[in-house]
Amino acid sequence: MTDADTQRTDAPSNEIPVEECYRLLRTQQVGRLGVNAEHYPLIFPVNYGMDHHTIVIRTSPGTKLTAASHANVTFEVDEIDPIHRSGWSVLVRGLAEEVTDAHGADLVRRTHDAGVAPWAPGEHGHWLRLIPHHVTGRRVVPGELPPAVDPRAYL
């Protein structure tokens, strides 16, 4: 929680308590995985489910799987209404690990039971478990989001 002060700089009064962050995470199905790869903080939309506080992601082989395994990653979920210019966002920081046969049967079963989507027939996804160690959330207040009518902005 060493960076709590930094987070507060942005929105001191709109912070969401940690347990409410986890409740909000359970309300959505699509989030965005952040991984450092190719010299950039890459962002990938992914399906996910929850195994208690662990985020379970199903993904295809490639950049994000390679970069996420045993690395510092983030996971962002939000629900923002551009008409009413309000909503929330939750950012999880943690470590990700691919689930393989080396894991215990119970953990594999819990991972598969986490509510992530089945893929199209013939697809064989990989499973990632993202163990959070820092979770922050904030309410998006009206005025921070784009106007419903006026497409222009001036300082």
Add this chain to the structure above:
Amino acid sequence: MTDADTQRTDAPSNEIPVEECYRLLRTQQVGRLGVNAEHYPLIFPVNYGMDHHTIVIRTSPGTKLTAASHANVTFEVDEIDPIHRSGWSVLVRGLAEEVTDAHGADLVRRTHDAGVAPWAPGEHGHWLRLIPHHVTGRRVVPGELPPAVDPRAYL
């Protein structure tokens, strides 16, 4: 475009051409800025507009502004329908620069005209210009997203 092959590993047939990516970027108002800070690829939802191919972001002081200035950043925009399990996502890689009085009046005017939201009364946002040097997009195909009914998944 040196990492085009890596991108293709994930979705060979669902790539979106670059000009279509820019068209899609102009259809949305909220995206997610990725910045490397505090040892993580942090992800922040932000308002944005477009000045031709430059992404204009208005933000408050804090972590993301400090980390984004003159750094490798990403910007992700998507539109994903969890019911129909389809949509698209675009990922921009580029460099960000804060717009200050040191910039020419024409550039400042174009930045302010880019269609980003005004903030709540009394707020004074900062402006970032994100200059893309690599843009990729892909269609999300049915089967990659969570099921509308069945909440469970098995390999």
